[in-house]
Structures are given as structure tokens and as C-alpha cells.
Amino acid sequence: MVNRRGLPKEIISDNGTNYVGANRELKELVALLDNDKIQNSISNQGTKWHFNPPLAPHFGGIHETMIKSEKKAIYAILGNADINDEELLTAFTGAEALINSRPLTYQSADPKDDTPLTQNHFLHGQLGGHFAPESVDDTDFNPRKRWRRIQELIRHFWKLWIRERLPGLNKRDKWTKTKRDMKTDDIVLVLIPHVPRGHWPLGRIIEVFPGKDGHVRVAKVSLGQTVFIRPITKPVSVRHRNL
Numbered sequence: 001m002v003n004r005r006g007l008p009k010e011i012i013s014d015n016g017t018n019y020v021g022a023n024r025e026l027k028e029l030v031a032l033l034d035n036d037k038i039q040n041s042i043s044n045q046g047t048k049w050h051f052n053p054p055l056a057p058h059f060g061g062i063h064e065t066m067i068k069s070e071k072k073a074i075y076a077i078l079g080n081a082d083i084n085d086e087e088l089l090t091a092f093t094g095a096e097a098l099i100n101s102r103p104l105t106y107q108s109a110d111p112k113d114d115t116p117l118t119q120n121h122f123l124h125g126q127l128g129g130h131f132a133p134e135s136v137d138d139t140d141f142n143p144r145k146r147w148r149r150i151q152e153l154i155r156h157f158w159k160l161w162i163r164e165r166l167p168g169l170n171k172r173d174k175w176t177k178t179k180r181d182m183k184t185d186d187i188v189l190v191l192i193p194h195v196p197r198g199h200w201p202l203g204r205i206i207e208v209f210p211g212k213d214g215h216v217r218v219a220k221v222s223l224g225q226t227v228f229i230r231p232i233t234k235p236v237s238v239r240h241r242n243l
Contacts (some may be wrong), residue, residue, distance in 0.1 A: 005123065009023070010048045040238060070099065087150050094154035103189060103200050158197045181216040182208060182232055190223055190230070 100119040203223035211217040
């Protein structure tokens with residue numbers, strides 16, 4: 001991770017023996033350096049390692065939820081697949097690019113500009129994840145063609161992750177909690193079945209319809225030249241929800 005992304009300032013992890021041991025070894029490595037200048041430099045740039053309490057993965061919050069969804073999808077698509085290390089790495093990086101291309105919020109002050117801000121913008125300075133077209137399907141799958149096999153694995157990961165993760169974003173809070181209603185001009189992620197891999201359709205709410213209690217229950221969403229009418233459980237707000 002450090003070779004690909006650089007040295008992080010902080011790491012948050014479970015209290016597993018592997019993580020604790022890695023933290024201890026890094027500190028011992030710095031202590032063994034003879035050159036005072038190098039040692040001081042590394043010490044000043046040292047990474048702070050934070051551990052969740054033992055047997056409490058829920059302390060990880062949103063990132064633990066995402067890890068659970070991603071691991072479940074990866075286990076489901078790989079199973080006992082006969083792939084080598086390079087092919088496995090290709091599948092992992094493909095899944096990584098898909099997850100990091102999800103919209104976090106929109107970045108423009110122009111209300112007509114629906115360009116999303118993604119994690120890939122922070123990592124690469126651009127959207128990233130220029131995915132190959134989805135020319136592979138179950139009927140066209142040939143296990144002898146290794147590249148097509150990896151594309152098939154990534155495609156299955158995308159479908160499973162979308163099915164497992166996105167519905168959880170609209171989890172309803174308890175009735176005792178007050179939540180902001182969606183409003184006109186809110187940017188929302190429109191949940192569309194069979195959306196192509198790596199596509200996150202962003203729409204704009206153009207009209208809302210309150211229920212008898214005064215809270216918005218239905219919204220009219222504009223997506224390009226198409227207008228949808230959806231219950232509030234279907235579009236996911238990009239502005240006020242953490243994707």
C-alpha cells in the first residue's frame with residue numbers, strides 16, 4: 001500500500017495480532033537505524049497506528065461496513081476459481097477502481113453540472129477506472145481465455161456489490177431521529193437495475209411531493225433527458241449521505 005499510495009499519516013485497523021505485530025516491527029525497525037539523521041526524519045514522518053478495541057469491529061464505522069460488503073462479493077465471485085497471482089491482482093485492482101469511482105459529492109458550484117467528486121480524484125487527480133466494455137456475459141464465457149475470465153469476475157463483483165451495498169445507504173433511521181428531507185436541486189444517485197459496470201447515474205431532483213405528515217415521500221428526478229418519479233427510498237442523496 002505504501003509503495004502505491006505513499007506513507008499514510010494514520011492507519012485505523014482492528015486489534016488483530018497481525019496488525020499489532022506489524023506496528024511493533026515498524027517501531028523496532030526505526031529504533032535499529034544507526035544514522036541519527038535518517039532515524040529522526042523517519043520518526044518525524046512516522047505513521048500513527050490506531051487500533052479499535054478488541055472484538056469490536058463495529059468501531060470501524062462506515063469503512064468496516066464497506067469492507068464487509070466488498071469481502072462478501074469477492075468471496076462469492078472467486079470461490080475456488082483457478083487463477084494465478086497476477087490474475088487475482090487484476091481482479092482486485094479492478095474492484096478497487098470500481099469502488100473508488102463512486103460519487104462522494106458533486107464538486108461544481110454550477111447547479112447544472114452533475115460532475116461527481118470521487119475517491120479516485122484524491123488518489124489519481126481524475127475519475128480513473130477506464131473500464132473495458134462489458135462484452136463478456138455468462139453465455140459467452142470461455143475459461144480458456146484468461147483476460148475474459150478476469151473481466152467476468154470483475155463484472156460479477158460489480159453486480160454483487162451494487163446489490164449488497166447501495167440498498168444499505170437508504171437504511172431508515174429510527175422514528176425518534178429527525179432527518180433532512182430531500183429538496184429541489186439535490187443531486188442524487190439513481191438506483192437503476194442492470195446499470196453498466198462503473199457507471200453511477202447522477203440525477204437532479206426537480207420536484208418533491210410531501211406526504212400527509214409534511215415529509216417528502218416521493219420525488220421527481222431528472223436524469224439527462226429522462227424524468228423518473230421515485231419514492232425517497234430509491235434515489236440516494238449525494239450531498240448529505242456518505243457513499
